Amino acid sequence: MLQREFFARATSIVARELLGTILVLQRGTERLSGRIVETEAYLPEGDAASHAFRGKTPRNAAMFAQAGTLYVYRIYGIHRCINIVTEEEGKGCAVLIRALEPMQGVETMQQRRSLTDIKHLSNGPGKLAQAFGFELADNFADVCSESLHLLPSVFPVYADDIGISPRIGITKAAELPLRFFLRSHPYLSRQDKN
DNA sequence: TGAATGATCACG
DNA sequence: GTGATCATTCAT
Numbered sequence: 702m703l704q705r706e707f708f709a710r711a712t713s714i715v716a717r718e719l720l721g722t723i724l725v726l727q728r729g730t731e732r733l734s735g736r737i738v739e740t741e742a743y744l745p746e747g748d749a750a751s752h753a754f755r756g757k758t759p760r761n762a763a764m765f766a767q768a769g770t771l772y773v774y775r776i777y778g779i780h781r782c783i784n785i786v787t788e789e790e791g792k793g794c795a796v797l798i799r800a801l802e803p804m805q806g807v808e809t810m811q812q813r814r815s816l817t818d819i820k821h822l823s824n825g826p827g828k829l830a831q832a833f834g835f836e837l838a839d840n841f842a843d844v845c846s847e848s849l850h851l852l853p854s855v856f857p858v859y860a861d862d863i864g865i866s867p868r869i870g871i872t873k874a875a876e877l878p879l880r881f882f883l884r885s886h887p888y889l890s891r892q893d894k895n
Numbered sequence: 896t897g898a899a900t901g902a903t904c905a906c907g
Numbered sequence: 908g909t910g911a912t913c914a915t916t917c918a919t
Contacts, residue, residue, distance in 0.1 A: 741914070750914070760903060778901035780915050797914055827915050870914055890915095896919080903912085 702850040709768035712787040716742035716796040717881045719785075720863060721854030724801060726833055727847065733806035733833050735823055736854075737798060739882040739889050741868045743784070745794035749873035753793030763841050764793045771842040771849070773835055780827030783835050785844050799826045799869070799880070802888040809834075825890040858883070864893055 703722065708715055717740075725734045743751040743764075752761040752774070763772040764786055772784040772795050784795035801823050803810055810822045810832035823829035842849055864884040867876055869891070882889055 743914075752914075755904085758904070774914085775902065777899080777913060777915050779899070782914060784914085799914085825915070868914070872913090898918085899916090901913105905911095906909090 702845070702852055705767070705769045705845050707769075707851075708785060708787050708844070709789065710787065712744050712794045712796060713742040713879060713881075715785075715787045716740040716879070717863060719796060719798070719851070720881055720883050721856065721858040723804065723852040723854070724798070724833075725805075725852060726849050728834065731806060731809060733809065734804045734852075735801035735829070735833075736804060737801045737851075738886045739798075739800035739880070741797040741799055741881070742787075742879040743795050743797065744879070745788055745792040748794075748877070750868060750871040750875070750877075751794070753795075754873075757793065761793065764795050765791050766841060769843060769845045771835075771839055771844050773830070773837055773840040773842075775837060776827065781830040781835055781837065782826040783830050783833075783839075797826060798829065800824045800882075800888055800890045801829055802886070803832070820887060824888050866893055 719737050719740050753764045757765050767790040770786040784797045786795045803822050811817050823832045864882045865878045866880045868880045
């Protein structure tokens with residue numbers, strides 16, 4: 702599985718290299734997993750779109766923990782989003798996991814999402830958090846652990862396979878190309894031209 | 896295109 | 908204390 706050193710690097714590098722890796726969550730006897738196909742980088746300095754832009758607060762505290770820490774937050778009063786903390790402890794940066802392709806535990810995901818179409822189970826940050834059952838209680842969880850970790854991509858991911866675009870749903874620093882995705886992948890939160 | 900839905904944070 | 912804002916989703 703991916704070690705902490707993997708996450709303790711420049712955030713945009715981590716965001717890019719997370720594409721194709723497999724998120725594994727063991728809850729009791731059940732294992733859920735999926736292949737990451739879309740991420741966004743939230744940089745440590747000068748990134749006005751980042752929750753950590755104005756420093757540490759109760760909500761974003763996990764972003765200042767060590768690399769490989771899970772940062773879970775509630776958005777729009779309804780949904781949850783999950784991030785993985787990057788770089789050195791205390792810098793305040795992370796990668797948002799925006800979409801993945803379900804692998805193991807599809808039935809559970811279908812129940813949680815109240816729908817059967819696999820393409821719509823986890824093609825968005827709020828959707829994948831719901832499908833995997835991530836809660837605010839999972840904030841600060843260790844992504845380098847038995848019950849929660851990432852496995853290397855089964856297939857090689859070449860530069861040509863990767864698309865880059867501005868991040869979605871933000872109003873500040875909206876032009877920065879910090880969203881990374883597997884080009885033409887059917888499980889993206891939205892389909893891009895390039 | 897807009898409603899749902901509520902915590903968070905900056906400001907004073 | 909107050910109010911604008913929000914790294915979204917879904918139905919209309």
